[in-house]
Amino acid sequence: MYGYLGKRVNVGYDSRLYQPTLYTLIAFLGLWQLLSLFFSPRDLPGLVHLAEITYSVVSGADQFSFVEHAWITTQRILVSFVFIMVIGTVLGITMGVSKYKEFLTVPVMIFLTFPAVVWAFILVMWFGALTTYFVVVTVTVLAVTPYVAVNIWKGAESIDDDLLEMAHSFDLSTTAIWRHIFVPALMPFLYSSGRLAFALAWKLSLVAEIFGSSVGIGFVVHYYFGAVRADMIIAWSIPMMLAMFGIERALKIVEKRSFAWRPEVDDVHSEVKTA
Amino acid sequence: MVNRTIASEGDDLMSIHVTNLSKTFTEDEGEELVVLDDIDVTVGDGEFYTVMGPSGCGKSTLLNILAGTIPMDRGEIEYAGSPISPTDLPVGYVFQEPRLLNWRTVGENVDLVLRERDLSKSQREERIVDVLEMVGLHDERESYPLRLSGGMRQRVGIARALAVDPSILLMDEPFSSLDELTARNLRDDLLDLWKSTEKTIIFVTHDISEAVYLSESVTFLDTRGRIFHQSEIEHDRPREPDDPALLETEAALMKTFFDHMATIQSV
Ligand SMILES: Nc1ncnc2c1ncn2[C@@H]1O[C@H](COP(=O)(O)OP(=O)(O)OP(=O)(O)O)[C@@H](O)[C@H]1O
Ligand SMILES: [Mg+2]
Numbered sequence: 001m002y003g004y005l006g007k008r009v010n011v012g013y014d015s016r017l018y019q020p021t022l023y024t025l026i027a028f029l030g031l032w033q034l035l036s037l038f039f040s041p042r043d044l045p046g047l048v049h050l051a052e053i054t055y056s057v058v059s060g061a062d063q064f065s066f067v068e069h070a071w072i073t074t075q076r077i078l079v080s081f082v083f084i085m086v087i088g089t090v091l092g093i094t095m096g097v098s099k100y101k102e103f104l105t106v107p108v109m110i111f112l113t114f115p116a117v118v119w120a121f122i123l124v125m126w127f128g129a130l131t132t133y134f135v136v137v138t139v140t141v142l143a144v145t146p147y148v149a150v151n152i153w154k155g156a157e158s159i160d161d162d163l164l165e166m167a168h169s170f171d172l173s174t175t176a177i178w179r180h181i182f183v184p185a186l187m188p189f190l191y192s193s194g195r196l197a198f199a200l201a202w203k204l205s206l207v208a209e210i211f212g213s214s215v216g217i218g219f220v221v222h223y224y225f226g227a228v229r230a231d232m233i234i235a236w237s238i239p240m241m242l243a244m245f246g247i248e249r250a251l252k253i254v255e256k257r258s259f260a261w262r263p264e265v266d267d268v269h270s271e272v273k274t275a
Numbered sequence: 276m277v278n279r280t281i282a283s284e285g286d287d288l289m290s291i292h293v294t295n296l297s298k299t300f301t302e303d304e305g306e307e308l309v310v311l312d313d314i315d316v317t318v319g320d321g322e323f324y325t326v327m328g329p330s331g332c333g334k335s336t337l338l339n340i341l342a343g344t345i346p347m348d349r350g351e352i353e354y355a356g357s358p359i360s361p362t363d364l365p366v367g368y369v370f371q372e373p374r375l376l377n378w379r380t381v382g383e384n385v386d387l388v389l390r391e392r393d394l395s396k397s398q399r400e401e402r403i404v405d406v407l408e409m410v411g412l413h414d415e416r417e418s419y420p421l422r423l424s425g426g427m428r429q430r431v432g433i434a435r436a437l438a439v440d441p442s443i444l445l446m447d448e449p450f451s452s453l454d455e456l457t458a459r460n461l462r463d464d465l466l467d468l469w470k471s472t473e474k475t476i477i478f479v480t481h482d483i484s485e486a487v488y489l490s491e492s493v494t495f496l497d498t499r500g501r502i503f504h505q506s507e508i509e510h511d512r513p514r515e516p517d518d519p520a521l522l523e524t525e526a527a528l529m530k531t532f533f534d535h536m537a538t539i540q541s542v
Contacts (some may be wrong), residue, residue, distance in 0.1 A: 169342040261419040
């Protein structure tokens with residue numbers, strides 16, 4: 001789902017490209033509706049039924065308070081996001097420009113391959129499932145930070161030595177070099193990392209909540225998993241998915257504005273890199 | 276071999292004397308690469324001084340040392356009659372590539388090198404306007420570099436170097452990546468600037484006709500890191516790029532160059 005939505009975001013505001021996107025969306029919803037005819041509404045709800053239960057969830061008619069659980073999940077995502085970006089950026093720059101990179105590259109690569117579920121189980125065993133932030137945030141940060149670090153690392157490596165030589169020949173201060181060369185050169189990578197971090201933080205917080213929390217959207221999803229209610233799982237996920245989609249899109253627009261210096265918008269740097 | 280006549284002229288107060296300059300790089304495999312081997316350079320005040328030599332002979336290294344971006348191993352530099360550290364030489368550097376910050380406008384790129392100096396905002400403003408005027412880019416102040424042509428970007432590079440009001444302009448093959456027509460325009464503009472500002476220019480090029488067209492003096496470096504020839508170019512100005520007299524000088528210099536390369540290769 002994310003890949004599909006992500007693609008749509010990248011199209012930006014070129015209206016010619018909206019049309020095909022719209023067709024795809026209609027085709028997707030049509031297919032959904034068609035498939036739902038062959039399943040019980042509890043397994044795969046039709047569009048109308050889905051809209052109804054989603055509305056009931058959001059309006060607070062469900063047995064779990066949407067505001068309460070969504071708020072907790074949002075806080076966890078935001079807190080994780082801040083940690084991920086700060087730690088990831090510092091690690092990435094260190095890997096890219098400093099002599100300590102040899103010490104960091106292998107550990108970061110190993111962390112990158114470590115499944116989030118394993119983190120979740122380990123941390124729940126060590127710290128229990130009752131912490132409000134600690135377990136979920138830690139799992140998310142541990143799982144997502146390596147992606148950001150690698151992304152920023154590539155950015156730091158791509159900084160042009162010739163520009164630094166120019167800066168030295170004109171006696172620019174270290175502050176000026178950071179402000180006018182390092183930070184702007186890393187900007188595209190910071191934006192793409194930020195969007196990636198948001199998308200992954202949302203998914204992984206949910207995974208972590210399923211295993212490690214008694215509150216939050218992941219917890220509710222887990223409850224309905226136990227109750228064998230696929231329709232409720234989907235209904236609980238949709239509002240957050242839409243919110244994440246909106247945030248992704250907003251970030252993308254801010255990003256485009258800040259790159260007015262580029263002759264034409266090229267998405268090479270800002271493409272989300274999950275590899 | 277080095278021509279000392281300029282040094283002996285007493286009125287060249289702001290001349291540069293480099294003596295016994297050496298630089299050796301240690302390559303990744305640990306091998307020593309002698310790039311500059313005990314060279315002496317004398318550049319008179321306001322002179323247009325060109326350094327020529329084959330690729331990799333150390334021309335950029337020489338300029339980088341004068342700009343203070345890499346340290347020399349050995350040698351002395353004297354400027355205006357007293358010893359000076361290369362980091363204190365009043366230079367502006369123009370590179371082969373424009374080396375602009377693509378995320379800053381033309382005006383901001385120039386302003387960047389002014390901010391580090393003790394200048395008021397209005398003084399900076401005046402400088403920016405001045406130098407952009409000098410290179411004919413006053414209308415492009417708000418443009419981003421990537422929207423300009425290669426020749427215009429190189430002009431911004433020149434404006435930036437002029438902005439710090441250096442007595443010495445270091446230019447490392449500044450026109451070599453431009454098409455010939457654009458390069459010719461820029462060369463003429465550079466000569467006009469040189470004449471009006473009376474700056475000392477130390478210019479590096481591969482291109483013998485460019486060297487003869489522009490310079491008062493041409494110095495040849497060889498691959499062993501030594502200066503093996505220096506010529507004064509005495510043709511009257513303004514010069515014509517395809518003037519047969521210039522072509523003759525070029526041919527004579529090329530012959531000297533190839534003869535020398537043949538002797539060092541046969542050793
Ligand atoms: N930082 C460095 N470390 C090791 N070797 C270097 C370094 N900088 C330059 N060199 C080597 O020193 C030699 C001279 O380099 P330099 O850039 O001064 O040559 P150049 O005359 O400017 O060549 P070109 O005409 O190709 O620009 C080259 O062989 C280069 O590989
Ligand atoms: Mg060079």
